[in-house]
Amino acid sequence: AQSVTQPDIHITVSEGASxxxxxxxxxxxxxxxxxxxxxxxxxxxxxxxxxxxxxLVQGIKGFEAEFKRSQSSFNLRKPSVHWSDxxxxxxxxxxxxxxxxxxxxxxxxxxxKS
Amino acid sequence: ExxxxxxxxxxxxxxGKKITLECSQTMGHDKMYWYQQDPGMxxxxxxxxxxxxxxxxxxxxxxxxxxxxxxxxxxxxxxxARPSHTSQYLCASSNSPYEQYxxxxxxxxxx
Numbered sequence: 045a046q047s048v049t050q051p052d053i054h055i056t057v058s059e060g061a062s063x064x065x066x067x068x069x070x071x072x073x074x075x076x077x078x079x080x081x082x083x084x085x086x087x088x089x090x091x092x093x094x095x096x097x098x099x100l101v102q103g104i105k106g107f108e109a110e111f112k113r114s115q116s117s118f119n120l121r122k123p124s125v126h127w128s129d130x131x132x133x134x135x136x137x138x139x140x141x142x143x144x145x146x147x148x149x150x151x152x153x154x155x156x157k158s
Numbered sequence: 159e160x161x162x163x164x165x166x167x168x169x170x171x172x173x174g175k176k177i178t179l180e181c182s183q184t185m186g187h188d189k190m191y192w193y194q195q196d197p198g199m200x201x202x203x204x205x206x207x208x209x210x211x212x213x214x215x216x217x218x219x220x221x222x223x224x225x226x227x228x229x230x231x232x233x234x235x236x237x238x239a240r241p242s243h244t245s246q247y248l249c250a251s252s253n254s255p256y257e258q259y260x261x262x263x264x265x266x267x268x269x
Binding site: 087088090134150151 | 162164189191198199200201202203206208216217248250252256257258259260261262
C-alpha cells in the first residue's frame with residue numbers, strides 16, 4: 045500500500061533563512077507527488093505537483109521540490125522564508141487509477157522566527 | 159469566481175443528533191471527495207464520488223454517508239453524532255486526474 049512519511053513534525057526557521065521539508069514515499073510505480081499548504085482554519089492549497097519529466101518542480105509562492113527516485117523522496121525547498129509561510133505542509137502521493145486518490149503524510153508545522 | 163464551499167465552518171452539537179455537512183463546488187468538477195483530519199494527523203479519505211449517482215467508501219471506515227444527486231453538491235450525513243466523530247472534515251473536488259481543490263473545512267465537535 046502507498047504511504048507517505050514526513051519525518052519532521054515541527055520545524056522552526058528564521059525569517060530570510062532557507063527551508064527544506066522532507067517527504068519520503070512508498071509506491072510501487074511512478075508516483076504522482078504533491079505538496080499542499082494549510083493555514084490555520086483553512087483548507088489545503090496546492091503548492092506544486094510532480095507527474096513526470098523534469099525532477100525539479102517549481103510551484104507557487106517561491107517553493108520548489110525535487111523528485112529523487114533512488115531515495116524515494118520529494119523534498120520541498122524555499123531559498124528565503126517569509127513570516128507568511130508559517131503554516132502546516134502536507135506531502136501526498138496519488139494512488140488509484142490516474143492518481144485520483146491521495147494518500148497524505150502527517151504534515152510538518154513550520155514556524156517562522158522574526 | 160469558481161470555488162468550493164463548505165457549510166457550516168464550525169458546528170458544536172450534542173450526542174445523538176443528525177447532522178449534514180454541506181459541500182458545493184462551482185467548477186463543474188466530476189470528482190468529489192471527503193476527508194477526515196484530526197489535529198496533528200494526516201488526512202484520511204472517507205468517501206469519494208466520480209460523478210452523479212456514484213459514491214464509494216474511502217480508505218478510512220466512517221459511519222457517515224454521502225449522496226451525489228447533483229454534480230455540484232456532495233453532502234455528508236451523520237445519522238447519530240457521537241463524540242468520536244469530533245474532527246475536521248474537508249471536502250475536495252477534481253476534474254483532472256491529478257489535482258484536487260479543497261474547501262475551507264468544517265470543524266465538528268460532538269459533546
